[in-house]
Amino acid sequence: MRYSLFTLAKNALGGNTAWQPQWRDAEPRGGYDVVVVGGGGHGLATAYYLAKEYGFTNVAVLEKSFIGSGNVGRNTTIVRSNYLLPGNIPFYELAMKLWEGLERDFNYNAMVSQRGVLNLFHSDVQRDAYARRGNAMRLHGVDAELLDRDAVRKLYPFLDFENARFPIQGGLLQPRGGTVRHDAVAWGYARGASARGVDICQNCEVTGFRIEQGRVRGVETTKGFVGAKKVAVAVAGSSSRVMRMAGMRLPIESHILQAMVSEGLKPFIPGVITFGAGHFYISQSDKGGLVFGGDIDGYNSYAQRGNLPVIEDVCEGGMALMPAIGRARILRHWGGLVDMSMDGSPIMDATPVEGLYLNAGWNYGGFKATPASGLCFAHLVATGTPHAAAAAFRLDRFATGHLVDEKGAGAQPNLH
Amino acid sequence: MRLPCPFCGARDLSEFTCLGSVAGPRPDPNVEGAPEAFYEWTYLRDNPAGPHREYWYHGQGCRAWLVIERDTRTHDILGAVLAAEANR
Numbered sequence: 001m002r003y004s005l006f007t008l009a010k011n012a013l014g015g016n017t018a019w020q021p022q023w024r025d026a027e028p029r030g031g032y033d034v035v036v037v038g039g040g041g042h043g044l045a046t047a048y049y050l051a052k053e054y055g056f057t058n059v060a061v062l063e064k065s066f067i068g069s070g071n072v073g074r075n076t077t078i079v080r081s082n083y084l085l086p087g088n089i090p091f092y093e094l095a096m097k098l099w100e101g102l103e104r105d106f107n108y109n110a111m112v113s114q115r116g117v118l119n120l121f122h123s124d125v126q127r128d129a130y131a132r133r134g135n136a137m138r139l140h141g142v143d144a145e146l147l148d149r150d151a152v153r154k155l156y157p158f159l160d161f162e163n164a165r166f167p168i169q170g171g172l173l174q175p176r177g178g179t180v181r182h183d184a185v186a187w188g189y190a191r192g193a194s195a196r197g198v199d200i201c202q203n204c205e206v207t208g209f210r211i212e213q214g215r216v217r218g219v220e221t222t223k224g225f226v227g228a229k230k231v232a233v234a235v236a237g238s239s240s241r242v243m244r245m246a247g248m249r250l251p252i253e254s255h256i257l258q259a260m261v262s263e264g265l266k267p268f269i270p271g272v273i274t275f276g277a278g279h280f281y282i283s284q285s286d287k288g289g290l291v292f293g294g295d296i297d298g299y300n301s302y303a304q305r306g307n308l309p310v311i312e313d314v315c316e317g318g319m320a321l322m323p324a325i326g327r328a329r330i331l332r333h334w335g336g337l338v339d340m341s342m343d344g345s346p347i348m349d350a351t352p353v354e355g356l357y358l359n360a361g362w363n364y365g366g367f368k369a370t371p372a373s374g375l376c377f378a379h380l381v382a383t384g385t386p387h388a389a390a391a392a393f394r395l396d397r398f399a400t401g402h403l404v405d406e407k408g409a410g411a412q413p414n415l416h
Numbered sequence: 417m418r419l420p421c422p423f424c425g426a427r428d429l430s431e432f433t434c435l436g437s438v439a440g441p442r443p444d445p446n447v448e449g450a451p452e453a454f455y456e457w458t459y460l461r462d463n464p465a466g467p468h469r470e471y472w473y474h475g476q477g478c479r480a481w482l483v484i485e486r487d488t489r490t491h492d493i494l495g496a497v498l499a500a501e502a503n504r
Contacts, residue, residue, distance in 0.1 A: 240461070240463035240464075241463075241465055249456075249460045249462065250461070250463070251459040251461065252461060252463060253436070253437075253461050254463055254465075298433070298434050299434040299470065299486075300436075300437070300468055300488045301491065302465040302488045303488065303490060303491055307417045307429050307491075309428070309429050309430035312430075342459045399455045411459055412436065414436070
């Protein structure tokens with residue numbers, strides 16, 4: 001389905017009955033060059049770039065539910081590349097550049113809005129840490145501006161600058177950061193992949209791998225055996241469950257991350273703001289709802305729902321930062337299943353099983369990585385060698401000691 | 417979620433901190449293959465969808481360390497004992 005003023009007018013006059021589905025809802029065939037397990041943002045992006053950049057069109061995406069039903073449809077839509085470590089910055093900056101050209105690339109409106117991401121600091125030491133981060137970003141060619149208190153006040157006069165415990169001293173701004181319409185990212189990639197011949201198979205759960213002499217031959221699914229020369233797994237919070245079927249134990253714990261949306265309000269928060277003295281981040285959707293979240297709950301969970309203490313903690317952070325939102329009511333809240341890795345950074349690598357590739361460990365920040373994750377994973381699967389921007393995300397780095405630990409928290413996922 | 421502390425009874429989640437999976441005893445650093453054993457002990461997780469044994473600290477209560485078995489799919493509590501007793 002393609003869109004134009006003409007199709008819009010035609011369908012408006014025709015009672016909107018002639019719109020076609022945006023992608024083909026396929027049934028799995030017997031065999032493929034590549035089977036992508038997981039129809040989330042990363043899996044669909046991988047299939048899209050496999051077809052578009054690497055010429056693999058005999059590809060299937062197997063999704064146990066409907067596409068975009070997991071984390072790509074339940075995040076806070078923020079994109080940014082304000083990282084510190086050399087292994088991370090080039091990768092997330094690649095993602096940022098892909099976001100900037102994404103709508104033109106897949107010809108679909110993903111509402112990419114570079115409204116700026118501002119991280120506030122509340123003490124001298126925190127300012128120094130943010131200055132260091134900003135310098136690291138600029139050395140890698142990423143935009144970063146250290147704002148003093150007056151500059152922040154000019155941007156966001158409604159913040160509580162005089163808070164007795166955590167007065168705002170300034171912030172680190174990445175002007176190119178912002179938000180993207182998350183569902184449209186899944187739909188756009190699905191449409192682009194499908195148009196290039198990729199089979200998108202929904203309600204098709206992978207129940208096992210067929211591995212012969214150390215090489216993957218395909219996957220068993222609820223719709224029968226699907227043969228594959230290569231299998232690429234991108235299943236986020238279900239990574240441990242899926243890879244266990246291939247006999248692997250991963251450096252990953254599945255946790256719960258909650259987010260909330262308020263009732264719709266008139267526009268008053270133009271960008272993305274994060275509180276530096278607690279964990280609270282907020283933006284306002286184009287529909288008017290305040291979209292906000294904070295820490296993960298801190299215990300293993302597959303329940304896709306969280307508990308009230310974290311909601312209370314998040315809301316306390318919000319009230320300390322911007323008391324003006326205190327009267328807004330929370331309209332809905334939800335929990336996502338996040339794959340917390342042991343150093344807070346992702347894993348994108350070949351596995352000991354030949355032809356089986358893993359893309360996992362995105363912690364609470366997988367959405368912003370979606371385009372680069374898809375491109376780099378497609379590169380890895382197509383060529384067998386890691387993409388230069390994702391070369392640090394090795395599976396064996398935990399054994400060799402080459403960790404990429406932004407926070408220095410160690411193998412304690414609930415502290416990342 | 418309320419956790420049943422053996423001392424204090426059912427208490428609100430906000431009184432507790434979770435450390436993570438009960439990983440078994442620390443490997444012996446003096447045997448052959450110790451680096452591999454430490455790698456597995458430190459970094460690899462079973463991460464089950466179902467019953468899971470984990471350490472919790474009742475920091476805002478009796479300050480005891482507990483071993484709690486909990487279903488990660490439903491958050492149902494299947495059992496709670498003092499860590500000192502669980503490891504005896």
